[in-house]
Amino acid sequence: MKCQQCDNPAVFHITELESGAVREVHLCEDHARVYLNQSENGSGQGPQEDAEEQLEKSGLKGPLGVSQTAAELAILDQKACDMCGITFFDFRNQGRLGCPHDYVQFEKELEPLIGNIHGATLHTGRRPTRTKADTLSAEVAKTLLPEGTEELAGIIGLRRGMKEAILREDYEKAKENRDLIRDIEERWFILPSKD
Amino acid sequence: MKLETLTQSIGEWLRGTGPESDIVMSSRVRLARNVAHYPFVSRATDQDRGEIERFLRERIAQVPIGRGLEYIDVGHLEEIDRQFLVERQLISREHADAQGARSVAIDLLEQVSLMINEEDHLRIQCMHSGLDLVGAWEQIRIVDDQIEKVVPYAFHPRWGYLTACPTNVGTGIRVSVMLHLPALVITRQIDKVFRSLHKISLAVRGLYGEGSQAMGDFYQISNQTTLGKTEEELVEQVGDVVPVLIEYERRAREFLVRETQQNVHDQVSRAYGILRTAQTISAEETMQLLSRVRMGVLLGLIGDVKIADINVLLVRTQSAHLQKLRGLELDLKDRNIERARYLRQHFESGEPGSHPSAN
Ligand SMILES: [Zn+2]
Numbered sequence: 001m002k003c004q005q006c007d008n009p010a011v012f013h014i015t016e017l018e019s020g021a022v023r024e025v026h027l028c029e030d031h032a033r034v035y036l037n038q039s040e041n042g043s044g045q046g047p048q049e050d051a052e053e054q055l056e057k058s059g060l061k062g063p064l065g066v067s068q069t070a071a072e073l074a075i076l077d078q079k080a081c082d083m084c085g086i087t088f089f090d091f092r093n094q095g096r097l098g099c100p101h102d103y104v105q106f107e108k109e110l111e112p113l114i115g116n117i118h119g120a121t122l123h124t125g126r127r128p129t130r131t132k133a134d135t136l137s138a139e140v141a142k143t144l145l146p147e148g149t150e151e152l153a154g155i156i157g158l159r160r161g162m163k164e165a166i167l168r169e170d171y172e173k174a175k176e177n178r179d180l181i182r183d184i185e186e187r188w189f190i191l192p193s194k195d
Numbered sequence: 196m197k198l199e200t201l202t203q204s205i206g207e208w209l210r211g212t213g214p215e216s217d218i219v220m221s222s223r224v225r226l227a228r229n230v231a232h233y234p235f236v237s238r239a240t241d242q243d244r245g246e247i248e249r250f251l252r253e254r255i256a257q258v259p260i261g262r263g264l265e266y267i268d269v270g271h272l273e274e275i276d277r278q279f280l281v282e283r284q285l286i287s288r289e290h291a292d293a294q295g296a297r298s299v300a301i302d303l304l305e306q307v308s309l310m311i312n313e314e315d316h317l318r319i320q321c322m323h324s325g326l327d328l329v330g331a332w333e334q335i336r337i338v339d340d341q342i343e344k345v346v347p348y349a350f351h352p353r354w355g356y357l358t359a360c361p362t363n364v365g366t367g368i369r370v371s372v373m374l375h376l377p378a379l380v381i382t383r384q385i386d387k388v389f390r391s392l393h394k395i396s397l398a399v400r401g402l403y404g405e406g407s408q409a410m411g412d413f414y415q416i417s418n419q420t421t422l423g424k425t426e427e428e429l430v431e432q433v434g435d436v437v438p439v440l441i442e443y444e445r446r447a448r449e450f451l452v453r454e455t456q457q458n459v460h461d462q463v464s465r466a467y468g469i470l471r472t473a474q475t476i477s478a479e480e481t482m483q484l485l486s487r488v489r490m491g492v493l494l495g496l497i498g499d500v501k502i503a504d505i506n507v508l509l510v511r512t513q514s515a516h517l518q519k520l521r522g523l524e525l526d527l528k529d530r531n532i533e534r535a536r537y538l539r540q541h542f543e544s545g546e547p548g549s550h551p552s553a554n
């Protein structure tokens with residue numbers, strides 16, 4: 001089933017009971033959030049216009065803010081992740097990010113959006129505790145720190161670069177990337193098993 | 196794992212045991228996790244997806260929790276088998292309908308399931324019967340701790356656990372309870388309840404089958420936000436409203452018995468009558484009628500049916516289960532006939548699962 005307000009699959013199925021009549025609303029996650037926010041605020045507006053407005057405000061769809069000119073938005077849309085290559089435009093369209101590095105690369109752009117969704121911009125919950133000595137080996141423990149995400153996500157970019165190099169028959173470059181990937185994999189104990 | 200072995204049990208969510216199980220069907224906690232060195236699923240190539248699947252499988256096999264898990268290769272399952280897993284709430288509809296390499300690992304009790312390559316690389320789910328959010332959280336925390344020791348999760352000091360959709364970032368946790376609220380529906384108070392839940396950032400959704408129609412007065416309440424609060428706070432946020440909802444539903448049930456005794460008795464008896472005599476019946480109608488009968492049993496209006504039996508029927512009359520039990524693939528029309536036959540036979544013999552091919 002499709003979302004009633006866009007082409008994404010509907011994952012939220014909300015049953016509203018209003019003056020005795022049942023009304024079903026089928027929405028994707030993003031639109032559901034907007035919808036629920038709107039019913040919370042008790043706005044008399046229909047969900048349709050309100051959703052658009054909210055999404056625009058949140059930056060998920062349409063311009064990010066009033067001060068943003070079309071030109072500025074066009075530039076922002078072309079901004080791409082160095083690792084997976086996803087553009088901000090792709091993200092705005094699909095509502096899904098491309099890789100862990102996006103949270104670093106688009107941090108400034110994501111901040112208002114995340115703040116809007118969660119009402120907070122700082123994680124206060126659990127953190128990986130891989131420094132414990134009881135892990136596979138003390139050496140693994142030392143290297144699997146959460147700070148490693150950035151270095152590990154680097155593999156995503158190197159792999160992409162390797163593929164592109166092979167396409168243009170730059171085997172020198174491809175080999176270089178392959179070796180860099182190996183290095184990181186070794187350092188982080190994530191070498192793929194041979195079969 | 197052979198899915199046929201699963202048809203013999205009814206799975207955790209409808210076991211019908213646990214605290215407050217007259218109203219709370221099940222408690223569930225889910226965590227979204229991704230490995231740091233691959234693109235998120237929607238941006239991963241077929242090869243990436245295959246590698247992610249193998250990497251997670253191999254790593255998880257190294258920790259204690261991994262040894263008690265059975266893997267099902269969802270990517271190579273027939274559609275009816277995927278539907279079967281959705282009906283048991285072991286995988287999501289999205290996971291069933293996705294493309295490429297993906298799997299689910301399930302423990303023998305069907306309490307823990309790990310979906311690989313759903314929207315995120317790893318979705319850990321833990322489900323307990325009745326009201327037991329804290330128990331489900333304690334269990335999933337252990338599972339997550341073990342996996343975290345061997346899998347480099349994508350994590351950011353500020354944003355927390357990184358997820359494909361920013362709506363899950365931070366804790367990646369979704370805490371939910373499935374409630375049976377027929378009396379609130381009948382007394383038309385449910386909208387009021389939903390509104391008050393939205394105000395405290397909780398989401399409500401109906402239980403859906405194949406179609407788009409809400410089924411049987413079952414509602415899932417879950418947290419909407421995942422960032423800025425600890426996991427325990429979010430478990431509490433959902434847990435805190437449940438006793439209130441239970442109280443509302445109980446009061447509504449008492450009201451129905453007190454004020455509309457004949458009316459509600461009539462409704463329940465009619466539902467029971469249809470289930471026992473229909474010649475063809477849809478999954479949605481069955482769910483709706485079973486819901487009413489379930490309430491009737493709890494109100495003491497129907498004497499000769501057990502709640503556990505109703506729960507069994509709620510699972511086994513769903514399309515994939517019905518076909519698995521029959522051992523045949525059936526089209527919609529034949530499924531509706533088979534469902535009616537199964538129900539009649541069940542209520543005649545007075546025991547669940549009396550279908551010949553269920554033995
Ligand atoms: Zn939508």
Ligand SMILES: [Zn+2]
Pocket residue numbers: 081082083084085086098099100101102
């Ligand atoms: Zn990226």
